[in-house]
Every structure is written in C-alpha cells, then in structure tokens.
Amino acid sequence: MCDIAFQDCYPQDVAHCFGCGSLNQHGHRIKTYWDGERTITRFTPRPEHTAVPGFVYGGLLASLIDCHSTGSGAAALARARGIDMVRDGAPRCVTGSLEVRYTAPTPLGPELEIRGIIEEVKGRKVVVSSQLLADGVVCVTGRAVVIEMPQGMGMDRG
Amino acid sequence: MCDIAFQDCYPQDVAHCFGCGSLNQHGHRIKTYWDGERTITRFTPRPEHTAVPGFVYGGLLASLIDCHSTGSGAAALARARGIDMVRDGAPRCVTGSLEVRYTAPTPLGPELEIRGIIEEVKGRKVVVSSQLLADGVVCVTGRAVVIEMPQGMGMDRG
Numbered sequence: 001m002c003d004i005a006f007q008d009c010y011p012q013d014v015a016h017c018f019g020c021g022s023l024n025q026h027g028h029r030i031k032t033y034w035d036g037e038r039t040i041t042r043f044t045p046r047p048e049h050t051a052v053p054g055f056v057y058g059g060l061l062a063s064l065i066d067c068h069s070t071g072s073g074a075a076a077l078a079r080a081r082g083i084d085m086v087r088d089g090a091p092r093c094v095t096g097s098l099e100v101r102y103t104a105p106t107p108l109g110p111e112l113e114i115r116g117i118i119e120e121v122k123g124r125k126v127v128v129s130s131q132l133l134a135d136g137v138v139c140v141t142g143r144a145v146v147i148e149m150p151q152g153m154g155m156d157r158g
Numbered sequence: 159m160c161d162i163a164f165q166d167c168y169p170q171d172v173a174h175c176f177g178c179g180s181l182n183q184h185g186h187r188i189k190t191y192w193d194g195e196r197t198i199t200r201f202t203p204r205p206e207h208t209a210v211p212g213f214v215y216g217g218l219l220a221s222l223i224d225c226h227s228t229g230s231g232a233a234a235l236a237r238a239r240g241i242d243m244v245r246d247g248a249p250r251c252v253t254g255s256l257e258v259r260y261t262a263p264t265p266l267g268p269e270l271e272i273r274g275i276i277e278e279v280k281g282r283k284v285v286v287s288s289q290l291l292a293d294g295v296v297c298v299t300g301r302a303v304v305i306e307m308p309q310g311m312g313m314d315r316g
Contacts, residue, residue, distance in 0.1 A: 016208045018215045026206035048184035050174045051252065052307070057176045058253045059224045063217025094209070094260070095216045101255045149210070 005031035006039075006071040009090035014149065019067035030064060032071035032116075039072040039116035039128075045108055056106040061140050064114055065130050066098055069144035072116040073126035077148060080121045093126065093146040106132070106139040124148035163189035164197075164229040167248035172307065177225035188222060190229035190274075197230040197274035197286075203266055214264040219298050222272055223288050224256055227302035230274040231284035235306060238279045251284065251304040264290070264297040282306035 007020045007030065018027035032041040043064055051057035073093040078085045106112070113133045120127040125147050132140040165178045165188065176185035190199040201222055209215035231251040236243045264270070271291045278285040283305050290298040 014210045016211055018207050018209075019217045021208075024206060024208065048182060049176050050179075050182065051176075052172045052250070053174055057221075058256070059177045059217075059221025062220040062224060062256060062258075063215075066217045066220060092210070094263075097257070097259045098216070098220060099255070099257045100220075102253050105252075 003033075004086050005033055006075045006085065006090055007031055007067075009085040010074070010092055011089045014092045017067065019063050020071060028063070028067070030067050030071070032068055032075070034075065035115075037118075039068070039075060039118070041068040041071070041114040041116075042111055043114070044111045047108070050108055051105075054108055056108045056112070056134075058100075058102055061102070061106060061132060062098065062100045062142075064112070065100060065132060065140065065142035066095055066144065068114045068116055068130060069098070069128040069142065070095060070146050072118060072128045073144075073146035073148075076118045076121050076126045076128075077124070092149045094149050096125075096145040096147050099143045101141045102139070103141060104137060104139045106134050110134050119143075161191075162244050163191055164233045164243065164248055165189055165225075167243040168232070168250055169247045172250045175225065177221050178229060186221070186225070188225050188229070190226055190233070192233065193273075195276075197226070197233060197276070199226040199229070199272040199274075200269055201272070202269045205266070208266055209263075212266055214266045214270070214292075216258075216260055219260070219264060219290060220256065220258045220300075222270065223258055223290060223298065223300035224253055224302065226272045226274055226288060227256070227286040227300065228253060228304050230276060230286045230288075231302075231304035231306075234276040234279050234284045234286075235282070250307045252307050254283075254303040254305050257301045259299045260297070261299060262295060262297045264292050268292050277301075
C-alpha cells in the first residue's frame with residue numbers, strides 16, 4: 001500500500017474540498033489509499049456528528065462515501081492512463097450521481113472503514129461502489145458515478 | 159406557512175442531529191416548512207463548504223437533501239395521521255436510501271433553496287423528491303426513502 005493518499009496528489013488549486021481537500025483547515029481531510037485492487041478510507045466521526053444519540057448522522061456518511069468515491073475515481077483514472085500521481089498529480093473528479101443505502105444504524109464512536117471497488121472506467125467516467133463498516137459490520141452501501149473535472153473548473157470562481 | 163419549523167417539533171431526546179437538530183450547537187440546524195403542498199428549506203453554506211474554489215461541496219448538498227427529506231417525511235406522516243406537530247411533537251424519521259444527482263455545479267455564496275415533494279406515504283415510510291436551487295437554477299435533484307424511527311432508537315445509546 002502506497003503511504004501517500006490520493007487526495008495528497010491533487011493539484012493545489014483543487015485541494016480545498018471540505019470533505020477531502022488537504023488545504024481545507026475546517027474540513028474532514030479524508031485520505032484514501034489502494035489496498036490491493038480495492039480502495040480504502042478510514043475516518044473517525046466527532047461527537048457532534050450525531051444523528052440521534054449514539055449514532056452517526058447520515059449526511060456525514062453520504063459525504064464520506066462521496067469523497068471516497070471521487071478519490072477512488074481519480075486513482076482509477078491515473079492507473080488506467082499510467083500516470084504516476086505522486087510525481088505528476090492526480091486527476092480531479094466531481095460527482096455526477098450518488099446513491100446511498102443505510103442498511104444498519106452506524107454507531108458513533110468507532111473508526112469507520114470505507115472500502116471501494118472500481119466497477120467501471122470509461123473515458124472520463126468512473127463508477128465506484130462502496131461499503132462503509134463500523135466494528136466490522138456493513139452499515140451503509142454506496143454507488144457513485146464520478147467524472148473527471150472539466151479543465152479550468154477550479155479557476156472559474158473564487 | 160406555519161412559522162415553526164418541522165425540526166423544532168422533534169422531541170428533545172431526538173433533536174441532536176448534526177444536520178437538523180435544534181440541540182446540536184455545532185451543526186447546520188436546517189429548518190423546513192410547508193409551502194403549500196411543497197416543503198421548503200433554505201440554507202447558506204459557509205465559505206469553508208467548498209468543493210473546488212467557488213462551488214459548494216457535494217457532501218454538504220447530499221446532507222442538506224437528507225435532512226430536508228427526513229423533516230419532510232416527519233411532516234407528511236403527521237399530516238396523514240392528523241397530528242398537530244406543534245402541540246404533540248413530530249414523528250422522527252431516519253433515511254433508508256438517498257439518491258442525489260448533481261446536474262450543475264452549485265455556486266458558493268448564494269442562499270440555497272431546497273423544494274420537496276411528498277411522493278408517497280405508506281405506513282411508516284415516506285418517499286420525498288427534492289430539487290436544490292441556487293440563484294433560481296436547479297443544481298441538484300434528490301430522492302429519499304425515509305422511515306419513521308423505531309421507538310427507543312434515540313435511547314439505545316449515549
């Protein structure tokens with residue numbers, strides 16, 4: 001497993017995402033890695049990330065799967081194109097669609113693990129399916145279609 | 159339009175959600191209201207809620223649609239049962255599944271408006287479809303299946 005996260009390979013002008021940008025001081029700054037053919041992200045929610053007492057709120061779980069998927073998509077595109085992300089920077093994906101199923105309440109406390117499978121890489125599009133586990137139990141499943149960002153989107157505003 | 163938000167009718171033991179709980183000091187505390195047959199939520203993202211500079215990150219948008227949907231579901235259940243939420247408290251829903259489509263980048267800056275349609279009420283289940291608009295443009299659409307929370311879930315932990 002390479003010890004440099006996908007998100008740490010994003011170019012600096014597109015590394016501000018609240019969920020995964022290394023430059024966002026207020027955000028979650030999730031880190032995603034290859035684990036064999038799978039991708040993996042670990043994150044421990046904070047006490048305030050509650051739904052009802054004792055459980056993680058669903059919006060955070062959707063957010064984690066979203067950024068885990070854009071990161072996984074970036075790495076999948078890089079691999080398909082033979083790009084060395086650490087040396088040359090990662091492609092940057094945005095989400096086209098996201099489906100999340102909450103199959104069990106997610107306990108607040110333990111570190112969460114999100115496992116991703118690259119289902120399809122086609123041109124600029126990647127389909128990523130994910131499982132989010134707490135204490136080894138699958139609590140959420142997700143499927144995201146992510147798309148390589150149009151060039152210059154990071155420069156349009158702000 | 160009643161000026162008391164759905165979320166302000168949640169019983170206090172289940173009013174801690176990061177997205178919509180009135181008791182969560184760190185959260186978004188979104189407020190949803192009836193607007194005729196529709197439901198409506200307004201929220202202005204903070205500067206750090208960025209995706210790439212100038213745009214709102216998708217995880218927040220999914221979160222907003224999620225809590226807007228659970229709130230809309232609560233109100234729809236109350237209406238179907240003839241419950242006066244302000245007097246007797248609102249049912250509390252959790253999300254079973256959430257689908258979000260990002261149809262246009264959401265600009266960071268303007269207040270966002272989320273409009274909900276109650277598609278179906280069946281027993282403890284409600285289907286809510288939503289549109290999220292910025293500056294009058296639909297940027298995200300959503301569909302959520304929400305379910306009335308099992309009794310005592312708010313008391314299981316914490």
